[in-house]
Amino acid sequence: MPAGRARGVSIEDVARAAGVSRQTVSNALRAPHRLRAETLDRVTALIEEMGYRPDQSASSLRSGTRRVLAYTTPETDPANPNALMSGFLEALVSAAGATGYRILLVRPRPGQEVVRALEEVIAARTADAFLLSDVVEGDPRVSFLSETGFPFAVFGRTGPELPQAWVDVDSAQAMIDVVGLLSERGHRRLAFLGMSAELPWLRHRTEGFRTGVRRFKLVAHEATADEPEEAVDVARTLLRRQPRPSALVLVDDWLAPSAYAAAQAEGLAVGVDLAITGFNDMPYARLLQPPLTTVRLPLRRLADALVSRLLQLIEEQVAPEAGLLLPAEPIVRASLP
Amino acid sequence: MPAGRARGVSIEDVARAAGVSRQTVSNALRAPHRLRAETLDRVTALIEEMGYRPDQSASSLRSGTRRVLAYTTPETDPANPNALMSGFLEALVSAAGATGYRILLVRPRPGQEVVRALEEVIAARTADAFLLSDVVEGDPRVSFLSETGFPFAVFGRTGPELPQAWVDVDSAQAMIDVVGLLSERGHRRLAFLGMSAELPWLRHRTEGFRTGVRRFKLVAHEATADEPEEAVDVARTLLRRQPRPSALVLVDDWLAPSAYAAAQAEGLAVGVDLAITGFNDMPYARLLQPPLTTVRLPLRRLADALVSRLLQLIEEQVAPEAGLLLPAEPIVRASLP
DNA sequence: CTACACAATATGAACGTTCATATTCGATCC
DNA sequence: GGATCGAATATGAACGTTCATATTGTGTAG
Numbered sequence: 001m002p003a004g005r006a007r008g009v010s011i012e013d014v015a016r017a018a019g020v021s022r023q024t025v026s027n028a029l030r031a032p033h034r035l036r037a038e039t040l041d042r043v044t045a046l047i048e049e050m051g052y053r054p055d056q057s058a059s060s061l062r063s064g065t066r067r068v069l070a071y072t073t074p075e076t077d078p079a080n081p082n083a084l085m086s087g088f089l090e091a092l093v094s095a096a097g098a099t100g101y102r103i104l105l106v107r108p109r110p111g112q113e114v115v116r117a118l119e120e121v122i123a124a125r126t127a128d129a130f131l132l133s134d135v136v137e138g139d140p141r142v143s144f145l146s147e148t149g150f151p152f153a154v155f156g157r158t159g160p161e162l163p164q165a166w167v168d169v170d171s172a173q174a175m176i177d178v179v180g181l182l183s184e185r186g187h188r189r190l191a192f193l194g195m196s197a198e199l200p201w202l203r204h205r206t207e208g209f210r211t212g213v214r215r216f217k218l219v220a221h222e223a224t225a226d227e228p229e230e231a232v233d234v235a236r237t238l239l240r241r242q243p244r245p246s247a248l249v250l251v252d253d254w255l256a257p258s259a260y261a262a263a264q265a266e267g268l269a270v271g272v273d274l275a276i277t278g279f280n281d282m283p284y285a286r287l288l289q290p291p292l293t294t295v296r297l298p299l300r301r302l303a304d305a306l307v308s309r310l311l312q313l314i315e316e317q318v319a320p321e322a323g324l325l326l327p328a329e330p331i332v333r334a335s336l337p
Numbered sequence: 338m339p340a341g342r343a344r345g346v347s348i349e350d351v352a353r354a355a356g357v358s359r360q361t362v363s364n365a366l367r368a369p370h371r372l373r374a375e376t377l378d379r380v381t382a383l384i385e386e387m388g389y390r391p392d393q394s395a396s397s398l399r400s401g402t403r404r405v406l407a408y409t410t411p412e413t414d415p416a417n418p419n420a421l422m423s424g425f426l427e428a429l430v431s432a433a434g435a436t437g438y439r440i441l442l443v444r445p446r447p448g449q450e451v452v453r454a455l456e457e458v459i460a461a462r463t464a465d466a467f468l469l470s471d472v473v474e475g476d477p478r479v480s481f482l483s484e485t486g487f488p489f490a491v492f493g494r495t496g497p498e499l500p501q502a503w504v505d506v507d508s509a510q511a512m513i514d515v516v517g518l519l520s521e522r523g524h525r526r527l528a529f530l531g532m533s534a535e536l537p538w539l540r541h542r543t544e545g546f547r548t549g550v551r552r553f554k555l556v557a558h559e560a561t562a563d564e565p566e567e568a569v570d571v572a573r574t575l576l577r578r579q580p581r582p583s584a585l586v587l588v589d590d591w592l593a594p595s596a597y598a599a600a601q602a603e604g605l606a607v608g609v610d611l612a613i614t615g616f617n618d619m620p621y622a623r624l625l626q627p628p629l630t631t632v633r634l635p636l637r638r639l640a641d642a643l644v645s646r647l648l649q650l651i652e653e654q655v656a657p658e659a660g661l662l663l664p665a666e667p668i669v670r671a672s673l674p
Numbered sequence: 675c676t677a678c679a680c681a682a683t684a685t686g687a688a689c690g691t692t693c694a695t696a697t698t699c700g701a702t703c704c
Numbered sequence: 705g706g707a708t709c710g711a712a713t714a715t716g717a718a719c720g721t722t723c724a725t726a727t728t729g730t731g732t733a734g
Contacts, residue, residue, distance in 0.1 A: 349691095
């Protein structure tokens with residue numbers, strides 16, 4: 001094989017073959033409108049035929065844009081019900097891919113500060129923007145990136161007035177909808193099983209529940225549990241109240257297996273004597289028997305919105321409107337009589 | 338701000354500040370042994386102080402190596418019990434990160450052939466190697482990459498003699514271990530609930546079960562189910578056999594909620610009257626009540642092994658020994674009396 | 675027919691690094 | 705003290721693209 005070919009097809013190769021300059025080949029891909037139709041056809045055909053793709057490193061080096069979005073996966077504790085939502089990641093890869101961007105997973109090395117990991121990505125010019133999820137109050141990533149002025153967007157929100165681009169699910173409204181559904185079907189006395197952690201998404205859901213109860217003039221009792229076994233006991237206590245609640249609303253699907261066990265222990269048939277609802281539509285929600293009524297997050301729309309905000313920041317260098325709240329859809333399954 | 342600084346700290350900046358050449362700065366990072374201790378200290382301190390990181394694009398362009406591994410996420414069907422294992426991805430990011438490599442998620446655009454997506458990554462020189470998971474018999478990705486000669490490794494295996502670098506779990510042995518555990522605890526009559534799909538990992542587990550039954554001289558009946566509701570019925574049928582089996586072995590955790598429901602319907606207390614075991618240690622396994630005995634895949638070791646094989650292929654250009662089978666550990670929880 | 679404007683294409687330089695090689699420096703040997 | 709050698713450091717080129725700008729081509733107006 002001739003030595004010069006070892007690295008692959010370069011723009012020079014295509015240009016020579018087409019009898020045009022490098023720039024014309026480049027334009028055929030990046031700014032086709034600049035070429036005469038005839039030239040465009042000829043060059044495009046050759047690009048296709050020779051399998052030419054601009055070398056990403058060379059392109060990035062010269063143009064200063066990477067076409068890569070860095071997603072900082074939150075530290076995943078297997079006990080965390082929110083553990084790295086693979087569904088969201090899926091949606092993210094698709095959404096980014098549709099616009100020619102790729103997703104790079106970033107995570108601090110053991111013992112490394114999160115912020116250091118971000119710093120590295122910025123200094124090495126590895127990505128054009130960051131996407132953060134699972135932000136908490138006073139998240140160091142948010143403050144670091146804000147100070148740096150590096151483009152980023154957040155899935156979720158902390159305080160009510162996060163100045164940055166964020167996209168989140170309107171969990172409060174979704175919870176109100178769930179309560180509305182229960183009310184419609186005649187449920188008057190509800191039980192709510194929450195979790196005690198101080199996390200924004202838990203808070204929004206809990207507040208939504210309370211608003212729903214007030215709005216529909218229902219009666220509710222609440223409790224929290226943080227471990228599955230504890231959840232069984234707490235749920236049993238809730239269900240033993242007199243008069244007995246006819247529906248058990250869970251702050252998250254994660255509590256569902258415990259809730260089902262509690263119902264069984266109390267001699268209640270889920271979906272017959274007792275309604276149970278969850279939140280998240282985790283993969284196991286539809287596996288439970290009876291399948292769990294829950295709230296499905298609009299993952300695809302969330303990802304689309306986040307990506308489009310990031311592209312605005314990167315390409316137009318315009319700050320997009322601060323936040324976007326997307327509605328989440330209750331999925332009614334047999335656990336709701 | 339001076340115009341030249343807009344892009345960040347370059348190697349030139351550090352070299353000037355340290356009073357050495359670019360090459361010396363480069364060596365301080367890539368080949369520290371070449372520097373006199375004194376020089377190394379001085380340069381390293383300045384690198385740290387100035388926050389210099391080699392521009393990844395420039396480095397890649399010149400050196401020809403990207404320090405990126407492309408992971409092709411399998412098409413995820415939410416109904417697929419094996420749906421994108423986030424735990425594996427986690428482990429992969431950590432393992433790669435420890436060696437300075439990053440993970441890029443690759444997925445075909447809607448309507449695009451998988452192979453086209455791989456081709457793009459290769460032509461654009463975006464990654465140094467591929468990591469495939471969920472390979473099936475005659476997987477087009479495997480044949481394409483084999484022909485191309487591009488480095489890749491596989492999580493899982495298809496035929497017994499896949500020539501490429503692969504790493505997999507010894508599911509058969511793990512299943513034998515599970516049957517052994519049951520035998521030890523006095524279970525003599527087993528039921529096995531499988532799935533009918535022709536997938537390598539299902540086959541290995543099923544065969545392991547059969548081997549275990551033979552080896553420990555037990556009696557077993559098998560059935561398959563592919564939907565959660567169907568699984569309840571099939572499991573009930575298995576449990577109604579006389580004499581009644583004392584343990585129900587599931588080919589995957591995915592079937593567990595159905596199995597628990599079946600036991601309940603038959604009036605059997607899981608973990609008391611009936612043992613149930615799963616496979617995969619999905620996040621919900623420990624949520625079920627009682628928590629499910631299952632098999633945990635050594636995700637971290639799998640990821641390490643895969644990454645180290647890929648690095649061998651990339652950096653030493655040596656074909657690693659073909660395959661590696663790692664043991665998986667049964668996790669005994671309360672579902673196993 | 676020439677001048678002009680605008681579209682289409684071409685050219686040289688630059689992005690920031692690492693490779694290949696050259697140069698300098700210090701020590702060792704005779 | 706000069707030659708020799710290896711270690712330490714420096715230099716120029718090259719990686720493949722796109723930017724900024726220059727050049728050529730084409731049609732239109734005067």
